[in-house]
Amino acid sequence: MSLTVYVNPNEKIILGPHVLSSAKHTRLTFFTKNVVLLRESEIVRAEDANSICKQVYFVIQSAYAASSSKREPLGIADLVAQLLRQAHCSNSLAHQIHQSVLIEDWGGALSATGKLIQQEVLLSSAQN
Incomplete structure (x- = not known):
């Protein structure tokens, strides 16, 4: 097929x-x-990863693209931990991202991180 x-x-x-x-x-x-x-439209380039949420997305995207590797990409656990500590982040989405990373569900992690980026954009535009 x-x-x-x-x-x-x-x-x-x-x-x-x-x-x-x-x-x-x-x-x-x-x-x-x-x-x-x-x-x-779903790709975040390294030079565009200018927030913690976009950095996490970039790392997850890289892990997803290289999904033949069964090892967790270097730095992703640290980035997700930083994400969980961010006060403006939705705890449920951050938890979903973390759980998806743990089971190597890169598509689910990308989807949840994309939603988190949307929230981040809305919050930053509301503050301006």
Whole structure:
């Protein structure tokens, strides 16, 4: 069974440990059983990880892309611990991220961290 992904022209995606660009094509087909796929809109670049929540997302994203490794990525436990200590963070989301990291559910951890980033943006815009 193949995976077909419809992408925008020139959209970049992470496919496993690789970054691909779609050029002018609007459809990419991959022949693989298990694949890690992140669209450009879901990717946080290292230079854009300017808050603790985005740093955690970046590390989890890296772990997700390299999910063939069964070891916890260096630094993720420390970043999640910092996240849990942040006063403005939702404890339930931080706990969900931590639990997802412990069981190596990188997709769940990314989803929860994405929600936390949205809360962070709302809080910072409300303070300005």
